[in-house]
Amino acid sequence: MKSSSKNPKVILVGAGPGDIELITVKGLKAIKKADVILYDALVNTEFLDFAKPETKCVYVGKRFNDHKYSQLEINQMLVEYAYEYGTVVRLKGGDPYVFGRGAEEITFVESRGVETEMISGISSALAVPASHGVSLTKRGVSQSFWVITGTTSSGDVSQDIALAAQSSATLVVLMGLRNFGLIINEIKKHRHKYTPFAIIQNGSLPNETILIDTIANYKNVIDAIDFKAPGIIVIGDVVADHPSFLEEEIQRVLELGF
Numbered sequence: 001m002k003s004s005s006k007n008p009k010v011i012l013v014g015a016g017p018g019d020i021e022l023i024t025v026k027g028l029k030a031i032k033k034a035d036v037i038l039y040d041a042l043v044n045t046e047f048l049d050f051a052k053p054e055t056k057c058v059y060v061g062k063r064f065n066d067h068k069y070s071q072l073e074i075n076q077m078l079v080e081y082a083y084e085y086g087t088v089v090r091l092k093g094g095d096p097y098v099f100g101r102g103a104e105e106i107t108f109v110e111s112r113g114v115e116t117e118m119i120s121g122i123s124s125a126l127a128v129p130a131s132h133g134v135s136l137t138k139r140g141v142s143q144s145f146w147v148i149t150g151t152t153s154s155g156d157v158s159q160d161i162a163l164a165a166q167s168s169a170t171l172v173v174l175m176g177l178r179n180f181g182l183i184i185n186e187i188k189k190h191r192h193k194y195t196p197f198a199i200i201q202n203g204s205l206p207n208e209t210i211l212i213d214t215i216a217n218y219k220n221v222i223d224a225i226d227f228k229a230p231g232i233i234v235i236g237d238v239v240a241d242h243p244s245f246l247e248e249e250i251q252r253v254l255e256l257g258f
């Protein structure tokens with residue numbers, strides 16, 4: 001391994017949900033001083049415009065079965081670039097510690113003697129519902145929220161979905177679109193059939209979409225899901241605050257009488 005930099009360092013930076021303005025001041029400062037940036041698939045590439053002209057920007061994204069580099073290769077690149085160039089920014093979507101494998105990368109890099117720093121980002125789990133006026137907790141409606149993966153590393157539905165469904169919590173499911181039917185069927189065992197849900201895709205970006213219905217009618221939206229785009233599923237009574245939900249309900253009462 002080449003070792004030309006006197007100050008090798010890896011900074012993990014959360015890039016937020018997609019909107020270029022939803023990054024921390026500290027995160028943006030790190031991008032501006034980086035010698036190398038390794039960025040993920042869900043990172044808005046407009047952030048790279050803030051880097052120095054000589055900064056080396058490397059795409060290391062992973063989407064579905066399209067993995068340009070394995071996780072081990074990414075870990076090794078972080079170390080090698082830090083020793084060769086100096087400050088490496090590892091730019092990740094949302095918050096690196098929310099289903100971002102950020103902790104694994106920090107552990108690997110530190111084990112190779114490289115200094116690290118973690119700069120938190122705004123997770124899509126929080127920012128995307130909020131931008132639609134959906135408050136994850138609300139007095140008298142929801143006392144907590146669970147942020148859960150919809151798909152475990154084995155491809156199955158997480159068992160935490162059933163546990164969360166038994167509480168009054170709002171459920172925020174990431175990486176759940178491919179298991180959407182299985183997830184809703186699990187929720188239906190524990191929640192009333194008029195429980196509303198929202199699927200928000202490309203949240204905070206110009207091509208953002210939202211689908212809203214009740215868990216009883218979840219099949220209505222399946223054809224409208226874009227399985228290639230990132231999306232979160234928000235389930236719980238707080239979703240009823242969204243104006244589209246009210247419109248759906250009025251429509252249902254007018255058409256069906258219930």
Ligand SMILES: C[S@@+](CC[C@H](N)C(=O)[O-])C[C@H]1O[C@@H](n2cnc3c(N)ncnc32)[C@H](O)[C@@H]1O
Nearest residue numbers: 094095098100123124174175202203230231232
């Ligand atoms: C590997 S996880 C990373 C989550 C990220 N660390 C965070 O805090 O937002 C990727 C998942 O996050 C969700 N996601 C990320 N950005 C999103 C966005 N702009 N709109 C909707 N969902 C998003 C999707 O569920 C996607 O499959």
